[in-house]
Amino acid sequence: MTHVIDSKTIQHPHNHKSCLQQALHVAEQVCHQKGLRLTPIRRRILELICTSHKAIGAYELLDIFHAEDAKAKPVTIYRALDFLMEAGLVHKVESLNAFIACLHAESQHKSVILICTQCHNAYEMDAEPIYEQLFALSKSIQFTPHYLTLELQGICSHCAA
Amino acid sequence: MTHVIDSKTIQHPHNHKSCLQQALHVAEQVCHQKGLRLTPIRRRILELICTSHKAIGAYELLDIFHAEDAKAKPVTIYRALDFLMEAGLVHKVESLNAFIACLHAESQHKSVILICTQCHNAYEMDAEPIYEQLFALSKSIQFTPHYLTLELQGICSHCAA
DNA sequence: ATTGTAATGTAATAATATTACAATTTTATA
DNA sequence: TATAAAATTGTAATATTATTACATTACAAT
Ligand SMILES: [Zn+2]
Ligand SMILES: [Zn+2]
Ligand SMILES: [Zn+2]
Ligand SMILES: [Zn+2]
Numbered sequence: 001m002t003h004v005i006d007s008k009t010i011q012h013p014h015n016h017k018s019c020l021q022q023a024l025h026v027a028e029q030v031c032h033q034k035g036l037r038l039t040p041i042r043r044r045i046l047e048l049i050c051t052s053h054k055a056i057g058a059y060e061l062l063d064i065f066h067a068e069d070a071k072a073k074p075v076t077i078y079r080a081l082d083f084l085m086e087a088g089l090v091h092k093v094e095s096l097n098a099f100i101a102c103l104h105a106e107s108q109h110k111s112v113i114l115i116c117t118q119c120h121n122a123y124e125m126d127a128e129p130i131y132e133q134l135f136a137l138s139k140s141i142q143f144t145p146h147y148l149t150l151e152l153q154g155i156c157s158h159c160a161a
Numbered sequence: 162m163t164h165v166i167d168s169k170t171i172q173h174p175h176n177h178k179s180c181l182q183q184a185l186h187v188a189e190q191v192c193h194q195k196g197l198r199l200t201p202i203r204r205r206i207l208e209l210i211c212t213s214h215k216a217i218g219a220y221e222l223l224d225i226f227h228a229e230d231a232k233a234k235p236v237t238i239y240r241a242l243d244f245l246m247e248a249g250l251v252h253k254v255e256s257l258n259a260f261i262a263c264l265h266a267e268s269q270h271k272s273v274i275l276i277c278t279q280c281h282n283a284y285e286m287d288a289e290p291i292y293e294q295l296f297a298l299s300k301s302i303q304f305t306p307h308y309l310t311l312e313l314q315g316i317c318s319h320c321a322a
Numbered sequence: 323a324t325t326g327t328a329a330t331g332t333a334a335t336a337a338t339a340t341t342a343c344a345a346t347t348t349t350a351t352a
Numbered sequence: 353t354a355t356a357a358a359a360t361t362g363t364a365a366t367a368t369t370a371t372t373a374c375a376t377t378a379c380a381a382t
Contacts, residue, residue: 011304037348039360059337071362078339079361094255095310097338097369112295114304125302127295134273134291134313141286142318143172143275149256151310152295157303198379200329219369232331239370240330258338258369 010053010123011156020050023101027089030105036087044068045080046089046101053121055098093122095151100124110148116156171214171284172317181211184262188250191266197248205229206241207250207262214282216259254283256312261285271309277317 010019027046031038038046048061058077066072081099084090088105092098093113100122102109110131111124127150135145171180188207192199199207209222219238227233242260245251249266253259254274261283263270271292272285288311296306 011302037359041361057337058339073363074339075341075363076361094312112299114299116304117307125298127298130291130295130298133294134288134311137286137288137291138273138275138313138315141172142321143277143313143315144321145313145315146278147314149310149312149314150295151255152299152304152306153308153310154299154304154306160303160305198328202330234332235370236332236372237330244329 011121011158013158016052019053019103020047023050023089023103023105026104026106027087030087030089034087036083041069041076042080042083045077046084049084049090049099050101053100053123055093055096055100055115055120055122057096057098061099091124093151094149095153096122112150112152114156115151115153116159117153118155118159121156172282172319174319177213180214180264181208184211184250184264184266187265187267188248191248191250195248197244202230202237203241203244206238207245210245210251210260211262214261214284216254216257216261216276216281216283218257218259222260252285254312255310256314257283273311273313275317276312276314277320278314279316279320282317 024043024047027038027043030036045061045065048064049056058074058081061081062072062074062077065077069076081090081092085092085099088102088109090099090101091113093100093115096115100113102124104124109124110126110128112127112130113122113124115122130150131148134148138145185204185208188199188204191197206222206226209225210217219235219242222242223233223235223238226238230237242251242253246253246260249263249270251260251262252274254261254276257276261274263285265285270285271287271289273288273291274283274285276283291311292309295309299306
């Protein structure tokens with residue numbers, strides 16, 4: 001994975017339609033490749049998450065989706081989220097209890113999530129060297145690393161300007 | 162801060178009383194120094210968190226504390242937690258929605274929280290170089306870093322053995 | 323003593339997430 | 353194609369985590 005974030009594009013106003021198209025296209029590909037079923041519900045939830053770069057909560061998703069499908073319940077959303085996360089198409093932002101779409105699910109991820117506390121956008125940036133060092137460090141004390149939560153809050157370039 | 166974790170001690174069975182004493186002693190010092198009031202409730206909640214190295218949830222704390230003080234309500238716990246976190250005596254483990262005591266609150270912290278998914282113990286380890294690199298990386302794309310969430314799940318040396 | 327501030331009491335509610343079981347749809351295979 | 357197995361969705365209830373609002377009490381500073 002190259003730098004997923006590009007301060008010239010994602011942090012600033014940009015043609016967001018291409019983000020959405022990209023994410024959905026990759027999702028189709030990944031699911032086909034892994035033999036997973038991107039059902040209408042799952043696809044729609046992914047679309048809703050991709051609406052912006054702000055992390056979105058499960059109940060916000062429910063509010064929107066319920067207007068389209070009155071049968072939708074919390075578990076409808078959580079199931080879709082579980083599927084999408086399992087497939088690597090969506091990430092949970094633990095420090096916000098909210099979710100973002102992965103724009104580069106096709107490749108491996110060792111990323112940090114950058115969260116702007118002003119505009120509330122959240123994006124991934126490649127951080128593979130960080131993972132490697134941290135994993136090495138933990139191994140040096142006989143701790144076997146499995147999964148890293150790495151989220152950086154701050155002010156994005158657009159909001160700082 | 163030196164290495165807060167020591168695979169020879171905290172990860173393995175150890176005289177935990179000294180962890181507790183240490184944490185409470187430091188808490189007294191820190192509060193005195195910063196002009197903060199470590200009231201009986203706050204002190205007791207800290208003690209309860211220090212009971213073990215497992216991260217503990219707010220409602221687990223409430224269950225225990227309520228048995229000692231029938232007036233206790235959720236907000237009693239959350240207020241104490243807010244105070245303790247603000248004072249740097251307790252950290253929230255975002256990926257668990259639970260809390261741990263800081264054993265070295267007297268010094269600055271740039272730590273990673275190591276979480277064993279088997280025994281559920283959680284400890285801090287110094288990770289200052291990681292912070293520096295990540296902060297530098299974020300600045301290089303004009304993102305101003307404020308606060309890092311850094312939690313590593315895995316298997317501790319005791320459980321691996 | 324008086325007054326302002328911080329801490330706690332009390333009640334209600336909001337926000338996030340999971341469990342259990344039934345019905346339906348899809349997939350596999352006889 | 354018919355049938356069985358597996359995956360997905362429907363539905364209801366509930367569990368878990370966290371906050372808001374306002375009253376009261378304790379503490380600190382004049
Ligand atoms: Zn975009
Ligand atoms: Zn911003
Ligand atoms: Zn200990
Ligand atoms: Zn362990």
